[in-house]
Amino acid sequence: MFTFSKNTTGGYLNIYLKGDLDIEGTEVMEREITPEMEKYSVVNMDFTEVPFIDSSGMGLLLNLVHTLNKKGTTVYIVNVKKDVMEVFELLQIPDILGEGVFV
Amino acid sequence: MYKDSLTYIYKNDKEIKGDLNKALQREINLARNIQSSLLNGKTPTFDGGEVCGASLPARLIGGDYYDFYPLVNGKIRIVIGDVMGKGIPAAMLMILTRGAFRSAAESTQSPGETLTAMNQAIYNDLKTLKSFVTLFCADWDPNTSTLTYANAGHNPPLYINGKSNSIEELPKIKGIMVGGLPNQVYKEQSVELNDEDTVFFYTDGIVEAINKDGEQYKLDRLISTLEQNKEKVVGDIERAVMESINKFTAGVPQKDDITMVLLKISKQKADITSLNSPVFS
Known part of the structure; x- marks a missing residue:
């Protein structure tokens, strides 16, 4: 099951994701997190x-x-x-989004 | 009772919902038949080697794709791909991908060019639909015993060396998935294949298949299964892999489609008989 928690620091939104980011997790994110993100100047998505x-x-x-x-x-x-980074790299996600996105 | 066009037949919500469900089920079955027919087209037969492919959708229909395209110069073009997402939406994009491949395969000279043409053709559609496809495309040339390939974000196939019996990934070649960025040029890599060598192309649904404990099938199990069955003909290797996955998953519903394509080289030189290659006069 996919869940998340969040906190804010100044204009920063920190989101801590928990669980598989598959189609079910994607639906949770789209419904419950995405609309809030654009209110902040910086969003940190933690994949720990x-x-x-x-x-x-x-x-x-x-x-x-x-x-x-x-x-x-x-x-x-x-x-x-x-393991997850290997999948990102196979798909060359850092090349598409820009290396700076991954910290 | 007499009924004319003005007669109103009352149906309650439950009946209407039941009708809709039946219609939806019927249409899903038809869609599945269309996809299955297109995916399970003729497998080319040729001297000096054999190919086969199989796909098992996680849901009623899936987004994985493989295809063979015999070329006029005696080569055979192989493609395997995985459309983002699952189920009906992925299946629709899989059909779009198939059309792009068939069209590109006919008009391009190499796997890299095919991927470039496919990205050119469907990038805008995929971007609009917020989707992408990973693809691996390879040309087997029986005259030079060379496999030339290009990659658009797909996992590299496994190469089973017929002499040394080693199994390793084909040398890596990078490329952005189709729909990822516009105007991509896909680099190519080549390897020479010898008698009894096998190349196993697959989608990540195999290594990510899960059992009741949530464990993944992983590459190690796949390699072990291939090691145990490498001397068989391609159809039997394919069945052995499917059986191994089924035994591992033991009926647990899978999240992703499972697809594989095998190419095995035998001693005779190949002479590919064309199934649908273009005719140049």
Whole structure:
């Protein structure tokens, strides 16, 4: 089951994701997190507790980062597990989003 | 009772919902048949080697794709892909991908060019639909015993060396998934294949298949299954892999489609008989 928690620091929104970012997780994010993100200048998405991401999750991240960047919000994806990072790299997500997104 | 066009037949919400469900089920079955027919087209047969492919959707229909395209110069073009997402939406995009591949395969000279043409053709659609496809495309040339390939964000196939019996990934080549960025040029890599060598192309649904404890099938189990069955013909290797996955998952519903394509080289030189290659006069 996918859950999340969040806190704010100044204009920063920190989101801590927990669980597989698959189609179900993607639906939770779209419904419950995405609308809030554009209110902040910086969003940190913490992947410490995300063990798996599938193509739906990848698609969500690609679109989320692009959409938020256009609206002036900077997104950072932090603390990605090695297995998950390998999938990001296979799909060359850092090349598409820009290396600076992954911290 | 007499009924004319003005007769109103009362149906309650439950009946209407039941009708809709039946209609939806019927349409899903038809969609599945269409996809299955397109996916399970003729597998080319040729001297000097054999190919086969299989796909098992996680839901009623899926977003994985594989295809073979015999070329006029005697080569055979192989593609395997995984559309973002699952179920009906992915299946619709899989059909779009198939059309792009068939069209590109006919008009391009190499797998890299095919991926470039496919990205060119469907990038805007995929961007609009917020989707993407990972694809691996390879040309097997029986005259030079060379496999040339290009990659658009797909996991690299496994190469089973017929002599040394080692199993390893094909040398990596990078490329952005189709729909990821516009105007991509896909680099190519080549390997020479010898008698009894096998190349196993697959989608991540195999290594990410899960059992009741939430464990993944993983690459190690796949390699072990291939090691135990590498001397068989491609159809039997395919069945052995499917059986191994089924045994591992033991009926647990899977989240992702499972697809594989095998190419195995045998001693005779190949002479591919064309199934649907273009005719140049």
